[in-house]
Amino acid sequence: MKKNILLSVISALLVVASFSPLGTGLLAWVGAVPLLFALQGVCAEWPCGGARKSFFLGWLWGFVFSVGTIYWVVNSMYYYGGIPLVPGAFIMLVLAAYLALFPAFFALLFYFTADYRPLFRLFVIPALWVSLEFIKSFLFTGFPWALLGYSQAGFTTFIQLSDIFGVWGISYWVMLLNGGIFLFLLNLAHGSGRRGLRIEPFLIFVATAAVFIVVVVYGLVQVGSVNKETALWPEVKVAAVQGNIGQAVKWQHSEQKKTIARYSALIQEASVAFDNADGVAADNNGPGLIVLPETSMPFFLARDPDMLPLVKDVARDSGSYLLIGSPDYKSDGEGGHNILNAAFIFSPGGDITGRYDKMHLVPFGEYVPLKRILFFIEKLTAGAGEFVEGRGLYPIELELGGVKTSVGTFICYEAIFPSLVAELARGGPDTSADTARTAGTARTAGTARTAGAARTAGLLVNITNDAWFGDTSAPHHHLDMTIMRAVENRTFLVRSANTGISAIVSPTGEVIEKTNLFEAAVITARVGIRQGGPTFFGRFPNLFPCAALIFSAIIVILSLRLRRRY
Template structure:
């Protein structure tokens, strides 16, 4: 039970609470409890159980908001209310339990600390791919504080990504367990961390032309209304009115700065099949005269008659300039994993798109689109070999209410901007809509539960970062170097009796 509570308390480090310092208490306690028992033979199960309970507490507390999605259809899925979060937490806890046990194979001291940090980081990297991928709430995200302090502490993600920040966080929190030298090492690491972040903010300069003026439209449509076909017309009219209300100011700002202007609606904001409705497309573009494009979230059907969760890019005349289909679908929400003996998602769900793409529209800087939780995957948000000038994230977080979920999702988007060195604009149905520059600094925000529009002038991109060039290979190499502690020889002390004095002891190291 104590390990369960330690894990739950560690979740306080995550957004929106951001109590990062609690990790300096919970992680050393976890390591001490793991090291209190051997890992060979039957006792190995004890270390696995300790790690599992910690992970289960951590992920249950950090993902409690998943239950909110069930409540929107509680009449159908009432039975899943007590199960949703724990069932998500179980496989994630299993992934964490393995490194917790394996790290105990390293000699105690700095080798164990390094091996623990490296193995934990490997488990986080595995979460990018296992169970279709769900790298939500890494410890590295605990530094995503608002304001200048957070801007400084997240800058090293440009070199090592969020998985690398997780490794550095583990080292900084666990070094004090090694005594005075460890405490000094932790302080030095944090000082270097903050210094590197400050230096990056002060020395890196943008390259290329500035981005467009982006009008983010936030309709604040409750999920219950989105599911009700009778309110479709009202929803459409609301988005039209918000677009028209913000387009005049956004257009004037664009003209005064010599930039293009574009507006965007969130994921599935259009209550119909936009690619099949030429009249609706023309009406939408008429609300924003002078706009280079309208980027609209909508469902569409492909040639195989399966639905896609899409972004439809409209030309000024209402024609379709480009399409982007969401590639990373949510299991049990958007598609049914193969092999299940029962049906959960009607019709098998959505079809997946081909992956990240850089879209080029006339008069607009190239951009990449990320729909909903595609933005949570570090190193996998940009088309390889074709770097865009900015990123667009459209999402609908209405499912999760005013919980920690939308805040954690927003901070994931912020971190992708830092990792790639690219400005990012985010349109969310019920919030939080926002925009960030390539340093992850906030350019503007529409808070949760508000209807409105926000125009933001995106700055130029930054030079490609180390992480943008090499992706997950960087934190992977860092983790593997730490895991070398499992193989390096430790210091052993051999004590023997002296031949001349049976009571005297001599030691050799």
């Protein structure tokens, strides 16, 4: 058992090292192999009583992996939540222990399905893995951080399949590679003296290689095809502005005018870059889009009689659309107010013409769940009270690149939810009554959306404030997840982060421009406005993981029934 424990720990460390910023994504192809051998060792040694041991090995793997990928939680709680280091570390360990339950159940299901033929197991193992990742994405509001597929975000060719299957398909492919190596070596060793198993290593090798080749060929073909298609899209100038304003001071009232002044200077820098681009471009397709980070204006901008005119002047001077993050509020119907995490669009004329209110809030960051029970816990976000979710996942409509389009805007934590961004990318909720009530709802919500307009978002925008993370791996992980959203929906994406990493990403996942951490910066590019309908994944973002879940459930049920029979 000691050997199996060691293999599990080594495996977890290898997979942690496959994620950014280490940039060793190829480790993910083999990182889970030691875990699979450890679990197989339990199956061989305790064929009838190894369920608990398998569960423990999976939990241990998950605990080590989770500590290695969410250790930044301690930084957030210590520096911004006022929680001492030791209690903060304890809370992080509790969260890691919970997240470890998902690999633990994978290990348990691995044990129950160990009697199937090796070639069939090649496809069962990744299905079990994806099923547990998918459950983790929605259980208790969901926390799909550091899914296995994100380890490949730096390899453009390998992630193209996500326009069909999403990050779930990339996770499946990576775990299939691990399973193929594991099953090939296992059967090569155990089957050499048994005629019936001699062909198994060969079949496993061929099947694994075939899947690998299909993914690579599809990736190469799609990169070329998408690049040709995007070259025909109407172009628009975009900029991501990174203010690098410290979390400790940004909510102070005395800093408000300084904040506007800093962003005004950066916006001016972006405008100069736009003018220079117009000088060398064949034509000028009208105003560009300059994106500022989440809560870049850390006050109630839309309702502040002193600050709002200053920002309107900045918008007019820029000659571009400005997308600005700022809190807002609405009546709670009981004489009080609810706080919203909003993104406002300012037109080149200085008017607010659209907005999006964040839908998926950060537990304990923007609100405290079960407040009556957890009354002693305060949220991490300073200065504005507790937030509530907005009215829905509706893109903001405007005219860019000489065409009417919409911008699918998602804020911070929402970037880690594939189906949420897919809904924004395809134009919002698909309900029959939506078109009829669109004009009225747009007026009441302040969103510039008109009945009969094209639904599919022409551009994706992510605004965030990753200052919470500090100089940890988290900003890199967060960017990788955002890259995957661009590929899943085949749409250019602009990301503005307060302290970094800001980026402009192509529909193939290529990072066109990006900033470093903790610097004030502006990045600009000319990007295409997506034409046509949503991708297959955009239409059916949960189809593949649900299919994997159903398939896994059937296999596990059949396995349990067979075990009871014998």
